[in-house]
Amino acid sequence: MRAILLNSENELLLLKADDPRTTTTSGRYNGPYWFLVGGAIEPGEEIEDAVLREIHEETNIAKEHISLGPIVWQGEFDLIINGIVSRQNQRFIVARTSEIRVSLQNLTLQEKKVIKDIRWFSLEKIERSRELIYPLCLKRYLPAILQGHYPAEPLEIDLGENPKL
Secondary structure, three states: OEEEEEOOOOOEEEEEEOOOOEEOOOOOOOOOEEEEEEOOOOOOOOHHHHHHHHHHHHHOOOHHHEEEEEEEEEEEEEEEEOOEEEEEEEEEEEEEEOOOOOOOOOOOHHHHHHEEEEEEEOHHHHHHOOOEEOOOOHHHHHHHHHOOOOOOOOEEOOOOOOOOO
């Protein structure tokens, strides 16, 4: 599950990771990358509770400062994490906040090893960035979300697309 976490300026919050042990299924490490806030849904947890928990853990924004929207995208892909092939089934839910102060202070020990930065990005900054931002199709689908145009049903997006290095 991933949060499309937007502030009142329509900026998207992204985390930066650098973990050579996370590769494509062919074993290729693509270097540091930016990605959306989120993570696994714990057993018995609803997606709304999971997204609020993950936002707090990864940004220090309390759930009282978050309003959730619909699930707008979904997709699957495989990657290798710590040498093990892992199937990632992602759903993307819109979340909005007026809080702009963020912190990495609540990260787990494992997250602290790989997450290097957190930053708000405008669409223009995302479009101009030369850094790797996942999912790669974000530039294509984010404008509609920023304009408040949500699909009636979650769109199936290509999460398996790899960067051309």
